[in-house]
Amino acid sequence: MAQPWQTIDRVPTEAGLLELRMRGNRDFLITLGGQVLMNSMANRSEVALGQLACGHLRHSIQPFVLVGGLGMGFTLKAVLDTLPATARVVVAELNPVVLAWCRGPLAPLTGHAVADARVEVEVCDVAQLIHRYAKADAPHKLDAVVLDLYTGPYVRSHKQDDPLYGSTAINTARSALKAEGVFAVWGEDYDAGFAKRLAAGGFVSTHHRSGRGGSGHVIYLGRKGAGTDKATR
Numbered sequence: 001m002a003q004p005w006q007t008i009d010r011v012p013t014e015a016g017l018l019e020l021r022m023r024g025n026r027d028f029l030i031t032l033g034g035q036v037l038m039n040s041m042a043n044r045s046e047v048a049l050g051q052l053a054c055g056h057l058r059h060s061i062q063p064f065v066l067v068g069g070l071g072m073g074f075t076l077k078a079v080l081d082t083l084p085a086t087a088r089v090v091v092a093e094l095n096p097v098v099l100a101w102c103r104g105p106l107a108p109l110t111g112h113a114v115a116d117a118r119v120e121v122e123v124c125d126v127a128q129l130i131h132r133y134a135k136a137d138a139p140h141k142l143d144a145v146v147l148d149l150y151t152g153p154y155v156r157s158h159k160q161d162d163p164l165y166g167s168t169a170i171n172t173a174r175s176a177l178k179a180e181g182v183f184a185v186w187g188e189d190y191d192a193g194f195a196k197r198l199a200a201g202g203f204v205s206t207h208h209r210s211g212r213g214g215s216g217h218v219i220y221l222g223r224k225g226a227g228t229d230k231a232t233r
Helices: 044-057 074-082 096-103 126-134 167-176 192-200
Strands: 006-013 016-023 027-032 035-039 064-068 088-093 119-123 142-147 177-187 203-209 218-224
Touching (some): 016 096, 044 064, 044 177, 064 074, 167 177, 167 192, 177 192
Parallel strands (some): 142 177
Antiparallel strands (some): 006 016, 016 027, 027 035
16 A cells, blocks of 8 residues: 655745655655645656756866756756766755755755755746846856746747746847857647747757657757857856
8 A cells, every 4th residue: 555645844835835745765746736746756857858958068167057946856966967077057946945855855866966066056036047147247158047947838928028938038048148058948748839939039949858659748948059149158
């Protein structure tokens, strides 16, 4: 008989009750308003996202990557495993309790990825960080922006002013990237509108399914072409 789930922490948020549940030693769920957001036993798409987003940086000297959304830390671990020891990774996480979970009960799942010397975590909206690096006077630009948020692109994100997936946000992400930089986004299912906006925003756009047989979550990759934005470093 399967063991019952135990709630080991919970915190109210504007979107509902955020809970961490545990069963056994390594089986965890994060739920929001009773809906499962993440399962520690199903992380294939998160790992693929980190690998695909940073694969071109394996041999870079000092790559600089922004990860939006910490979750259980699987995307961060995949990013770290792909990057060299000289990399710098900034993680934007909206909920401080998620950071506490990744430093506490979830840490063994990723080999304590949050504690890696290359990692800096900011408790903030990732859109704010992207805007920071998009400024013309930003001292550094990014080699990759990796978004692993529980709401990926979908039909209602087609608005131009959607803060993460609209055309304005895509243009901002492009301005935050170095030449040849990558904008990588996790999605629950394929959204043709988002793929078109990536292409219209100056990215060479591709998408990848993480499941077998053409099913599963979607990873969008937008590669910025060299020379599309002069203010890169």
